[in-house]
Amino acid sequence: MEAAQVNDEVNLISKTYRFFSFADYSVQVVVLGVIFMGMGCGLMGGFVVTRKLSLFGDTLSHAVLPGVAVGFLWSQSKNSISIIVGAMIAGFLGVFLISLLKKTTKVSLDSALGLVLSGFYALGICLLTRIQKMEFGNQSGIDRYLFGQITGLSNQDVWAMGISCILIVLITTIFYKELLVTGFDQGFARSIGLPVDLIQYFLWMLLAFSVITSLQVVGVLLVSALLIIPAATASIITQKMRSLLLWSALLGMVAGVIGSYLSFLGSQLPTGPLIALTSTLLFILVLFLHPENGLLFKGLRLRGKERKIALENTLKAVYQELEWNKFSRDTVRLGNLAKRRRISMPEMYQEAIHLVNKDFAFLLPVKDKTLPSENTLSLSPTGWSEACRIVRNHRLWELYLTNEVQYAADHVHEDAEKIEHVLGDETVRKIERILSNPRTDPHGKLIPSQQDIEQGYIDKMIAKNLP
Amino acid sequence: MSKTLLPLEVHDLTVSYNRKPVLYGIDLEIEEGGLIGIIGPNGAGKSTLIKTIMGIVPANGGWVKIFGQKGKNSYRRVGYVPQRESVDWDFPVSVLDVVLMGRYGHAGWLKRISKKDRIIAHECLEKVNMSLFADRQIGKLSGGQQQRVFLARALAQESDLYLMDEPFAGVDAVTENAIIELLRELKQKGKTLIIVHHDLSNAKEYFDQIILLNMRLIAYGDVDKTFNKDLLQKTYGGRLTVFTEIADQSAKNEHVEHESK
Amino acid sequence: MTEFFPPLDFSDTFWAPWATQKDFAWNAQIVGMGIMVSLSCGLIGSFIVARKLALMGDAISHGILPGLAIAFITTQSNALFPMFIGACGAGLLCSFCIEWLHKKTPLKMDAALGLTFTSFFALGVLLITQMGNNTHIDPECLLYGEIGFTPLAESIYWGSVEIGSRPLLSIGLVTLVIILTITVFYKQLMVTSFDQTLSVSLGLSVRTIHYGLMLVLAITIVASFESVGVILVIAMLIFPSTTASFFFTRMPAILLCSFPLSIFYSFGGFFLARWLDCSIAGSMVVVAMVCFGIAWLLGTENGILTNLFFRKRTILDHSN
Missing domain, CATH: 1.10.10.10 (Winged helix-like DNA-binding domain superfamily/Winged helix DNA-binding domain)
Structure with a gap:
């Protein structure tokens, strides 16, 4: 009993050392992956949350599932490119359907979101369970896409994450002013001749990129946590857009690294939930302990x-x-x-x-x-x-x-x-x-x-x- | 002490919205059986006043008595006609359903709607000339028609005090005349009607008494005494700068205090 | 190499499930379960949708997960009562957290909602994956349910008389409760949903009705999630009434529509899943989606075709 405990401790320390020395190749891949992911999702989340579109992000992340399945079916292997293309198309179809429902029917926005979210998700589940029954399907594993499993992260995946992250950083820096204006005041943006709808779709595309590349790590169900929670935390720290985005990206990265470290410690620990819970913990810490806006200090001042x-x-x-x-x-x-x-x-x-x-x-x-x-x-x-x-x-x-x-x-x-x-x-x-x-x-x-x-x-x- | 209970008594009512004061120390004592208009510029707190009376908006201070009663039970004798914008017009109800809702208070909550209730509802629809549309979904009516439906519902409630929020907004001239006729008829029956109104041009001919409101009560009384240039200018004129400034500050402070509880 | 769409063997798909008495008993339980799940969700969902609370339903269905997991870990069984208590507790805590965040912090409603339910969900998933494989609840079950295993569930006995299997019995009870609640409190539900100010003047407590409805919603989700999973429950809540609203504009008609629709979803989903050999619950929602699509196209109220042909008339209608 005692020996086992000592063993556990040694194990913990050696695992911690192994993780943070980045000596292992697999650890390098994972850390690089979650840093890209945290940064991309954090940045996109900053835009999504300040535009009050958090639940759009959630819907989009569920809606990509059938696309993942179709992409898989198309290439009949875990080929990143066909899965990304499939997921992109499905995500866009989802967003398009929401706006179509909004325009042509009297279905309210929250119902439209729910319809697309659950409908697409169901379609994805049908396809994936069907694929599992097919010969090549065994290698897929539904859990992968639903909850994420970081150990299976391949070089190719990290490349995809890196590219999408760089794209997001580049585009948001170049079009920062435009994004700010359209997010803050659509009417004004339209009046000064900005293509508001185009920018909106552009934003969706970037969002879809960050969602899809994160699927491997956190899964369909918890990508939205990564979009919403770091950005919400950042919105408590600061009210300025620029620093909000920076904070949000930073918090996303920190949560990613800590979460994947925690999942590295055990053998059966799923990465997605741990990353999500780490960001929740960070949120709670900030909510109470932030020197200016934290509830604790506010209470004391009061x-x-x-x-x-x-x-x-x-x-x-x-x-x-x-x-x-x-x-x-x-x-x-x-x-x-x-x-x-x-x-x-x-x-x-x-x-x-x-x-x-x-x-x-x-x-x-x-x-x-x-x-x-x-x-x-x-x-x-x-x-x-x-x-x-x-x-x-x-x-x-x-x-x-x-x-x-x-x-x-x-x-x-x-x-x-x-x-x-x-x-x-x-x-x-x-x-x-x-x-x-x-x-x-x-x-x-x-x-x-x-x-x-x-x-x-x-x-x-x-x-x-x-x- | 008055012998009969006043339909509406408001004492030192103060309301703030999002830290901004909207109403400040309002006092009102309204006698039975009159057609009373609430008049004031945009943002004067007209709608807020009747919403606070109805308990929809919480007050920061002061109290409201309806027929001598405070709180939840007092609302039973009040019919409220909401502003058109505040209603969800896509809700799956027909015109008749809406009017029948006015009868719910009479029918008893666990009982079914009786035949008598239906007859009354149809009569009320008849009075506002909307019988033909009884089965329509409410979203498929024009603005004036929607307003008439809500008026019919208020009639079906058979209340003693009516509070109406801009019943003439977005309504054509014919409907406006029909509505004012109906309101006068109600007044004849001894009902008290308090109406938020924004059109100065016809206020004088419509109402018996007028409440002039701009954050605070400017004046309340018979039309010929209150509807004069001086008081109107005071209502629509500039605000008291120090007052609003300080009121803002105090509202912020109150908000902080509120949070601590 | 199997094809994605296997050839449709008519008799195998449609007839074989009912051929022998044993098969019949087995499959009837599955279809019955499907009908009752979609019926109870559809009925309560009509009010949820009309009150624009669809996303609150979404949040609660995710939020109950840690409650279920904790109840399961502490009692080591999936007995209905502790699960129910755990789920309702977690659901209420979730909605409380959302309201608190919305009121006490600068977060907007959507962010508060998204933050809370994803956190709850993550906690629930973590707990469930740590319970090992020997349990009845596993990740797959929450994701798309195990309606196909309904007949395998243990039976409940009254003394020595077998009354029926546990999930069927509990959903049956819930359906009954919902039908009763709606018939008895129809007026209250309608008034508080449509016009809160009128409810106030009629002396109704909007809050009580709201929390009552949330409680019934939580009960429905708890009774259904085992069969269809926490996310497909949302579909079951929203699809029936939105589909019906393309044909009917009055609440009673929309509520009644849930009956045929739930039967259709359940049979349709069952046959589709049998043909493609995939998740039954997922197929039920796919059928629901197809129905919605047809209604959207053909519906007499705001359907695409109706709008195309009768646009002129509606414009005239609105102008008078």
């Missing part, structure tokens, strides 16, 4: 924002509490603040700690620990100006809504609760100008002025309480 809002609300509550006392005291009780903010005492205590950590306030604890609500809080100068700013935003916005937008006074508060946190200095000044520097809000309360902020709280308190 929490930061929420925390800021909570902090600002507490500051506002402190101000209101001070105001309620007519600015005669410089401390407020946590119990009163909790009531104002409608949160529990422990939550309020947490908030108070946040304020203290931000140097917005000082916490003056009571000796009797059983009465947490008796703890008091006093604002620091920065805390005071921050509190004034928030209250000013709130009341200015309320006033703006009532005076300029003619809101009823009982509508404005809820709105201002949200707006106060997003108003920038510039907008505040604009509003002040429109309202010609008002002093009171619609409910008759004083709007804290710039002077209040500069003066600081202690001075205000003293000024207020002087006779």
